[in-house]
Amino acid sequence: MSAGSPENNVKLPWRKAMPSFLLTAAIAVTVIWRSEAESIADERQVAERMAVTHGAAIRRNIERALSATYPLAALVRQANGTPANVEQLAGELLPFYAGASALALAPDGIVRIIVPEAENAPVIGTDLLHGPTRDKEAIRARDTATLTLTPPVQLVQGGVAAIGRLPVHLGSGPDRKFWGLISVLIRFPDVLQSADLDHLKAEGYAYHLWRNDPDGDFRVHHTIATSGDPLIDPVSVAVPIPNGTWMLSVSPVDGWGDPLNLVMKSALGLSICILAAGLHHSIESLRRERAEVERRIELRTRELARSEQRFRDIAHISADWIWEVDAEGRYTFASASVRSLLDYSPEELLGKTPFELMPPDEAARVSAALAETVAARAPFRDLENIVLHKNGTPMVTLTSGTPILDDEGKLLGYRGVDRDITARRKLEEQIRQLAFLDTLTQLPNRRLFTDRLNQALALTGRSACYGALLFMDLDRFKPLNDEHGHAVGDLLLLEVAERLKRCVREADTVARFGGDEFVVLIGALATDRAVSLAHAAAIAQDMLESLSQPYHLRKRNDVGNDITIEHHCSASIGVTLFRGHETTVEALLQRADTAMYRAKAAGRNTVRFAESDEAV
Known part of the structure; x- marks a missing residue:
């Protein structure tokens, strides 16, 4: 949607915001009523837990x-x-x-x-x-x-x-x-947005996301996001970000334990609902604008793709290697550029067939692919195939050819070009690796792990066996980075990855989500929930014991000598069970993440199950 079409914005139906308005109203009334019965200490604990949860979400969003x-x-x-x-x-x-x-x-x-x-x-x-x-x-x-x-x-x-x-x-x-x-x-x-800071306001809290001046002037605060309401003796939690720290401060809009008239509270709740409806309206407007932008990008992408194809068609005439073969498929001409591609001289290729330059399996595949084309005396374009360099190294080429016919239409042979795309294929493979694997540990990244977790949900749904999800965060990782540098920190992360892999089966998955966060997927435990809980707890305990063993990390000091750093590290692990599609991947990860933060709050170097699992 363009900026010049305000009429479209006006026409956005406010009734779409009504469900959000009604839901927020119900939540606001409930929160306002329950807050009357809570003590100041309980309110501060609740506010701190909410700040920790949202702060962790902000940190994950920023780090991601x-x-x-x-x-x-x-x-x-x-x-x-x-x-x-x-x-x-x-x-x-x-x-x-x-x-x-x-x-x-x-x-x-x-x-x-x-x-x-x-x-x-x-x-x-x-x-x-x-x-x-x-x-x-x-x-x-x-x-x-x-x-x-x-x-x-x-x-x-x-x-x-x-x-x-x-x-x-x-x-x-x-x-x-x-x-x-x-x-x-x-x-x-x-x-x-995914950190859902406005949920704090819907719950009756004011928030202020800020940081101190990086130059050290603690009198200067930089506001990052705010609810717009004043803070009264707020609870503040640190949100670590790269090379700095943000703070998330939270307090009730009406102050700690200060009862207000029920009518005034209802009016405040109504204001929050109106703001939520307005936000819903704004988000809907932004969504439509984004859809329009994406449509235009798609049209432009298609146009660029067509232009690129035209370029490729023209570029074929100047490809690396130009050749001709007779009706029996034997080379009668090869340009001099074949020497730079395959290290053969043109004379060495005369009388040979293209299939003699290919591995046997590749020769059979290409021959079958071309049989119908040659029989129809038709041209072919961009046939990808593998040829062997003179030293035996496989090369990937794109081959295009057109038939050579005499005046009566009899096939005399083919004329065409080969282009070396070996480097491009290697780069594409590297890109695929970057898309699915963590660059440091070579463990699955979030995208690949999410796919495997979806498969595990489907598998446990069919087998009726439970699976387990373990979310862990290293304790005392930042001091190691601060004292010895990120290179030593990377060595620790590599060793942690190896230890975790040794604690699970080959069919299980260990992944790194970034920073010092690791996630483990254990599939097919047992059909009995209690047995599965015990099995998952045993695995988590094995991981705690393995990760708590001393780490001996080698680095080179300032004078060029190798030294060994002994480091002691533990982990906080959150565990939750799953079976079938009882929940979503996102909710399952959030459940394990929340359990992990409970483990940290319990003193670290410990395991905590999700509250729904502990209740069993």
Whole structure:
């Protein structure tokens, strides 16, 4: 929906917001009535638990969006600072990272590439480290060599967003060189929607998400999100973010234990309901606008695809290797470029058939695929096949050909071109790996794990056996990073991954969700719930014992000598059972995550089941 069509906004039916209005009204009345009977201590405990839950959701959303920078950083380091097809990779990665609306590469601190470019073009050329456009958070990221998140700011291209800056260095040790920054744009308030901060307001709480000035002036607070209501002696919880900490402060709108007239409370509840209905109306407007933008993007994508196909058709005439074969399929001509592709001279190929350059199985497949085409004397295009380099290395090529006919229509042979696409296939395989595996541990990432969890839900539904989901967070991980650096932290994460895999069966799944969070899927326990609970508890206890064993991590000190760091670490584990599609994947993960935070609150290095499981 365009900005120039306000009539469409007016026509959005307010009745669509009525269910939200009625539901919010019912919740508000219930909360207001129950709050009268609660003590101040109970209210503060409830507020703190809610702040912890929403703070954890905010942290996950931010870390999930920020993790989009890691694949690009890996690609930059792999390519020694000059990655190829980085715009395509960034475009393909972006949809997999919820909350991330744009990715940018800034070699030497100057923004050179940003995806998507159309809506962010004004940013290209911005110098983040020097001159009038210098960004102190970018400088801070470079100087600390740490992923750093800015507070939400007004963007040059419009809108409000926080920007994650990941410094990238090439090489290691004394030869380590600063390459530049990889940035991810996190739109506000979009990234906070799934954290559902407005649920706090619906529950009768005011909230303020803020942080101190990064330069150390504690008198200066930067507001990130607020309900707009004043805070009265609030409960505050820390929300760790890369290279900093945000704070989420929460208090009841009417103060702690201060009873108000029931009529006034009802009026306040009505106001909240109206705000919720208005928010619903606004979200519906934004949804329709987004659908229109996506439609336009799809049309543009199709147009670009057609243009690319036309380009490929034209490019065939200048492919790497031009050839001709006779009616029996034997080479009668090969261009000189075959030497650079396969290391054969043109003379060496004369009299051979293309199938003699292929592995036996590939030759049979290609021969069968071409049989009908050759019989019909028809052209063929972009036949992908494997040929062997002179040294035996397999190469992937695209082959196109057209028949050579005499004046009477008799087939004399074929003329065509081969193009080497080996590097492209390898890059596509790398991209597939990035899409499904964690780049550090090579464990399944969130996307692959979600798919396996869906399969497990279906399987347990058929077998009637329970499965278990374990959500864990390492204790004392941040001090190791702060004292010894992220390289040592990465070594710890690798060792944790190996220990977890040794604690489960080969058919089970260990995944990393980012940071120091790991998730384990145990399938097919037992049909009896109590037995399954005991089995899951035993597995979780084995993991606790394994993870609590000392870690011996090797690093190189400042003088170039290898030293061993002994580190002791534990974990907090939340466990929940599942069977069939009794719940959704998202709800199941949330249940295990909540149990994990209960384990942390219980003193860490412990296991807690979801409340619904403990009640059994």
